Amino acid sequence: MLGMAKATQGFxxxxxxxxxxxxTNLRTLTEIERGKYPIGLGEDVFVNEVISPETVDTIVSALLAIQQLFTDYGVETIHVVGSHSVFEAPNAEFVRDQLLNRTGWQVSHLSLSEEAFYRNQAVMARFPNFEAVTQTGTVLIDVSSGSVELTTFANGEFGFSRNFSLGPLRVYEVMRDVQRTEPNYVEILRDFIDSRLIDFMRLLPDDVTYTNMILMGSSLSVLETLIPTGQNAVAATRERFETLYDQVIHASDQFLMEQYDLPLNQVSQVLPIVLLINRLVQTLHSQTIxxxxxxxLDGVEINASLVQGYxxxxFDPNEEIITSAQNLASRYQVDQKHMATTVDFALTLFDRLKKMHGMSKRDRLLLQVAATVNDIGSYIDTHLxxxxxxxxIAASEIIGLTATEHQMVGTIAHFHSSDTPQTDLANLPEVNAVDRLRIAKLSALLRVADSLDASRQQKIQELSVSLRPDTVVLSARANDDIELERWTLALKGQFFTQVFGREIELKRRNTR
Known part of the structure; x- marks a missing residue:
C-alpha cells in the first residue's frame, strides 16, 4: 500500500x-481524478501584456481548491507547471512569487521545447494505434491559446517539430481591430496564417506525404461540439472537415453560439482554429483528421512516470531529443562522418571514465546532444x-531540453574548441555553481573527443581508455598517422587536465 501511495501523485x-x-497512479498511468478551472489569463498576456491582480486571485482560488482536493486524497507529491504562454507576461516572475506565497506551490516554467516533448509523449503513449497510424506520414497539431506546435512523424518515428505564435486566442486578439474594420477579414486572416506557415512547409521532406493529421491541445475544446472527440480520438474525413470549414467561414457569431452551444468567449476562436487547420489540410493533402x-497534462504525467522509473x-523518450539534435545538425550541413565519430568518442570517454567524473545519465545525453550540434556554426563561418x-543553438529548438539544459548545450559547444573559458566558468554568472561544473566536465570530454578526429579523416578505428592515478591513457587503433590528433589533443587537452586533475595522452596501436 505504501508503494501504491507513493506512485499516486498530483499534477x-x-x-x-x-x-x-x-x-494519477504513475505505476499504471491510471487517473483517479481529473478536471479544470477556467482562469482567462490569455487576454492579460496577449493583449494587456501583464497579468492583472484579479487574474492572480482567480488562479489562487483554483490552486487552493485543487490543493484541498489533493489533501482529501492524501496526495503528497505534487507537480505544478506553467505553460510557456503564461511566462510571456513581463510580470510573470512576480506572479510566480505571489502564487508561492499564497499557496505554497512553486510553479515550474516549461519551455516551448519541453511542452512539445511532453505532448509527443502523450500521443505516443495514449493515442490509439499510434505506431500503426504513423507508419504513413502524420502531422501532429497541438493548438493552445497562444501557440501552435506542428510535429511530423513517418515510419513510426519522430521527424521534427516547429512552434508558431498562431494560437486562436492570440490570433483573435491580434486581429480583433481588423475584424471590426475590414469586410474581407477571412482573406486577411488566411494570408496572415499562410505567412507564418511558410517556414514549416519549407522544412518538410519532399518524399513524405502527410496523409494523417492528429489534432490535440487545450484550445480544441472549442471544436469538441463541432467534431466530438470521444474517449481518446475520432477520425474525420477531409470532406467532413471541409463541410465544417465552409459553414464556419460564412457563419455569424450568433449562429455558431446557437448551432454548437458555444459560449461567447469561445466563438471568436472558432474561425482562427478552423482556418488554420484548413490551410494545413489543403497544403499537406491530408485525408484523415x-x-x-x-x-x-497527459504528457506531464507520462514524463513523471518515466523519470521515476515506472x-x-x-518507448525511449531520449530518442526524440537525439533526433531533434540530428535534425539541427543536418539543417546546418555539418560533416556527418566527423559528427558521428565525435559522438562515438565522446560517449566512449563518458562511459569509461564514469568513476572519475561521477556524472548522470542525463549528463551523458547532454554530451551526446552537444557533440551532435557543436559544429553547426561552421555553416556561418569556419572562423570562430x-x-x-x-x-x-540558443536561437533553435531542441525538443525535450529544459531552458537551462538548452543553454548548457550551447555553452558546451562554444567551449569545445580552442576558446578556453575561465577555469571556474565564473564568466557564466547566470548559471549556478553545480551546472557550471557540469558544463566544465562535459566541455572537457567533448574537447578530447573532437581532437581525436582533428584530421576529419576518421583515422582512429578503435579506442580504449585506461584510467591511471595521475593520467588518462587513450590507446588508438588507427589506419594512418595520427600526429595531428596527438598534437591537437596536447593543446585542447589542457582544459581536461585543469578540470579532472589528470594528464591525458594518446598512443597509437598499429592495425594488423
Whole structure:
C-alpha cells in the first residue's frame, strides 16, 4: 500500500485559459481524478501584456481548491507547471512569487521545447494505434491559446517539430481591430496564417506525404461540439472537415453560439482554429483528421512516470531529443562522418571514465546532444565557428531540453574548441555553481573527443581508455598517422587536465 501511495501523485498545469489538474497512479498511468478551472489569463498576456491582480486571485482560488482536493486524497507529491504562454507576461516572475506565497506551490516554467516533448509523449503513449497510424506520414497539431506546435512523424518515428505564435486566442486578439474594420477579414486572416506557415512547409521532406493529421491541445475544446472527440480520438474525413470549414467561414457569431452551444468567449476562436487547420489540410493533402482530447497534462504525467522509473510506457523518450539534435545538425550541413565519430568518442570517454567524473545519465545525453550540434556554426563561418554554434543553438529548438539544459548545450559547444573559458566558468554568472561544473566536465570530454578526429579523416578505428592515478591513457587503433590528433589533443587537452586533475595522452596501436 505504501508503494501504491507513493506512485499516486498530483499534477497541475497552468495554461492561458484553464488550470488543469489530475491525480494519477504513475505505476499504471491510471487517473483517479481529473478536471479544470477556467482562469482567462490569455487576454492579460496577449493583449494587456501583464497579468492583472484579479487574474492572480482567480488562479489562487483554483490552486487552493485543487490543493484541498489533493489533501482529501492524501496526495503528497505534487507537480505544478506553467505553460510557456503564461511566462510571456513581463510580470510573470512576480506572479510566480505571489502564487508561492499564497499557496505554497512553486510553479515550474516549461519551455516551448519541453511542452512539445511532453505532448509527443502523450500521443505516443495514449493515442490509439499510434505506431500503426504513423507508419504513413502524420502531422501532429497541438493548438493552445497562444501557440501552435506542428510535429511530423513517418515510419513510426519522430521527424521534427516547429512552434508558431498562431494560437486562436492570440490570433483573435491580434486581429480583433481588423475584424471590426475590414469586410474581407477571412482573406486577411488566411494570408496572415499562410505567412507564418511558410517556414514549416519549407522544412518538410519532399518524399513524405502527410496523409494523417492528429489534432490535440487545450484550445480544441472549442471544436469538441463541432467534431466530438470521444474517449481518446475520432477520425474525420477531409470532406467532413471541409463541410465544417465552409459553414464556419460564412457563419455569424450568433449562429455558431446557437448551432454548437458555444459560449461567447469561445466563438471568436472558432474561425482562427478552423482556418488554420484548413490551410494545413489543403497544403499537406491530408485525408484523415484525428481529433484527440489529449492535453499537455497527459504528457506531464507520462514524463513523471518515466523519470521515476515506472515501466508504464515502452518507448525511449531520449530518442526524440537525439533526433531533434540530428535534425539541427543536418539543417546546418555539418560533416556527418566527423559528427558521428565525435559522438562515438565522446560517449566512449563518458562511459569509461564514469568513476572519475561521477556524472548522470542525463549528463551523458547532454554530451551526446552537444557533440551532435557543436559544429553547426561552421555553416556561418569556419572562423570562430564555435561562437556561431552557441548563438545558433540558443536561437533553435531542441525538443525535450529544459531552458537551462538548452543553454548548457550551447555553452558546451562554444567551449569545445580552442576558446578556453575561465577555469571556474565564473564568466557564466547566470548559471549556478553545480551546472557550471557540469558544463566544465562535459566541455572537457567533448574537447578530447573532437581532437581525436582533428584530421576529419576518421583515422582512429578503435579506442580504449585506461584510467591511471595521475593520467588518462587513450590507446588508438588507427589506419594512418595520427600526429595531428596527438598534437591537437596536447593543446585542447589542457582544459581536461585543469578540470579532472589528470594528464591525458594518446598512443597509437598499429592495425594488423
Amino acid at each position: 497541475v498545469v497552468i495554461g492561458a485559459q484553464n488550470v488543469f489538474f489530475s491525480i 484525428f481529433v484527440s482530447n489529449l492535453k499537455l 515501466k508504464a510506457v515502452s 565557428h564555435y561562437a556561431h554554434s552557441d548563438y545558433l
